[in-house]
Amino acid sequence: MPGSQTNWGVLLELTGPGPKHEQLARALRRAIRDGGLADGVAVPPSRQLAADLGCSRWVVTQAYAQLVAEGYLAGRTGSATRVRRVGGAVTAKEPVPATPPRYDLAPGLPDLRHFPRRAWAEAVRGVLTTAPHTDFGLPEPGGHPRLRKVLAAYLRRVRGAAPGDVLVCGGVTDGVASVCRALVETGVTRLAVEDPGWTRLRRVAETAGMAVDPVPVDAEGIRVGDIPAGTRAVLVTPAHQFPTGVVLSPRRRAELLAWARDVDGLILEDDYDAEFRYDRRPVGTVQGTDPGRVALFGSVSKTLSPALGLGWAVLPPQWTLRTHAPPVVDQLALAAFLDSGGYDRHLRAARLRFRARRDRLVAALGPARLSGVAAGLHLVLHLDRDAADVVRRARRSGVKVADLDDYRVTPGEPALVLGYGNLADNAVEEAARLLREAAR
Structure with a gap:
């Protein structure tokens, strides 16, 4: 100390x-x-x-x-x-068991048990067999042209994205970091972020030299009117806000786009898990409404695996940006997986699996106060006692969960963020039982 x-x-x-x-x-x-x-x-x-x-x-x-x-x-x-301990801070805490948890309900992971090993191996094998020798040279800075073309078609078809300059990067974090550095170089040094929000992206912006302005989130999404004067960039998760699980309302979307036009600003749209909506079709991207004011980011971290390190950024036409592209073989494998329809089939199966798992978890938690639309890989459990204490008690019982304050700049009502993406189906009821006991 x-x-x-x-x-x-x-x-x-x-x-x-x-x-x-x-x-x-x-x-x-x-x-x-x-x-x-x-x-x-x-x-x-x-x-x-x-x-x-x-x-x-x-x-x-x-x-x-x-x-x-x-x-x-x-x-x-x-x-x-x-x-004072705040969201995402690495501070002195009670030691936790050294052994991995029996039940991991922390958010952020898809179902790693169902990674499409065979289909991915076939895609890689096809690349190694058929790709011309010129593809095995130095990677192009913005990504391989084939993957960029395939991604552009996929994002138009599935997410309603507008045509733009699709760049391949190492994931959403990598793409946001590159854009933040470019913003600082142009004199834009303040970034508004959702509070609560994904802690890692706040840190990335600060490392790039930006001052971060937390903006509260309510039932309609980010409160656009609370974005501080002088701020010309904002990072949002419109389709499924992380971690509250709300969807940016049409009214707020219009306000956000009007704000960007008024201040000559840029909206950074993190489309991190929009493929997973269970009660209706997912809303389209904000980028599709005004591609000149929105940079769109996505990856396969929530759909396939974060270990692949494959993501993309769709930038406004006036932007030029160089990214560090992932290995060419992996890029071409993803292009082949998309082209063959394998990615769509994987997503259809994953949606059915996650929807059923979410329903089981909600039922197993009993009369708990939950929030978040039926989407994505997590939900929020509200508590009537100290959340940090429940996290510690649950961990001692072998259950890993996240405190909502870990994602807040300003601490608030006690709640937990429960991720069910990487939770085995046969473990849902037992994990929920142990969590109920920890919260009792």
């Missing part, structure tokens, strides 16, 4: 765009999230930290005030300002 001997000038390096108080807030935020500043540790008095960093005391007080407002720090009159 950092103490009086901490070299604050090294731990909190002031770099990146923006005035010094924003640089300091960004450095403190990163140190808390990465575990450099543990839960409950006292940060130095403003006068002392200002002397250590060679800046004015005003810079420190402004940074502290910002992080107190965001929930990263807790200040109390007559007491030191201390680190």
Whole structure:
């Protein structure tokens, strides 16, 4: 735990765009999230930290005030300002068992038991057999032309995406990171994000040099009117908000597009699991409505496996961006899998399996308060007691679950995010029973 001997000038390096108080807030935020500043540790008095960093005391007080407002720090009159555990922070916690959980209900994974091994192996074998020798040279920066063409047709057909420059990348995280770096180079240094939202993408934006502005989410999706003035980029999950599970309403879609036009801004649309909607057809992309204002991101991480490292970005026509493309053999295998209809068949089977599994989990949880539309690979379980305690109790029983606060900037009502994508069908009832006992 950092103490009086901490070299604050090294731990909190002031770099990146923006005035010094924003640089300091960004450095403190990163140190808390990465575990450099543990839960409950006292940060130095403003006068002392200002002397250590060679800046004015005003810079420190402004940074502290910002992080107190965001929930990263807790200040109390007559007491030191201390680190407070917030969404995604790696802080000191009660040790958890070293053995893997018996039942993994953490969100983020598809059913790895049903990865289409044979079909994928046949696609790879076909590439190795028939691809011309020229395809085994250095990968093209934006991806192989064949996969880019096949992806463009697939996204138009399945997601209602508008024609655009499809680039192949290592996944949504890789694509968003590339766009954030490009935005910073053009002078756009603030990014609005949904709160709660996917923690990793917030970190990626901050690493790229952007200041992140959390914007609340309600039953209609992101509250567009709360996007701070001066912000010209926003990251959203319209088809199935992560992690609340709401769908961006038509009214909010119109507001979001109007906002982008008014501020000459860019919408970053994460279409992470839109293929899985169980009660109706999934809504189309926002990008399909205004391709000049929206960058669309997707991957096979939630449909096949994150181990493949295959994703895409569809950018507005005026954008030029170079991405680090995945291995060519894997790109061509995905193109063949899409072309053959194998990907569509895999998705149809996965939808049936996930819908049935979600129904079983909802029934097994009994009279619990659940939220989130019938879609994707997770739902939210609301609690009447401390969620962190339930997470610890469940883990001791062999059940891994996620605290909703792990994805929030500002902590809120206690709730758990339950992922059922990688949960075996024959384990649903027992996992739900153990979870009910932990929450009792």
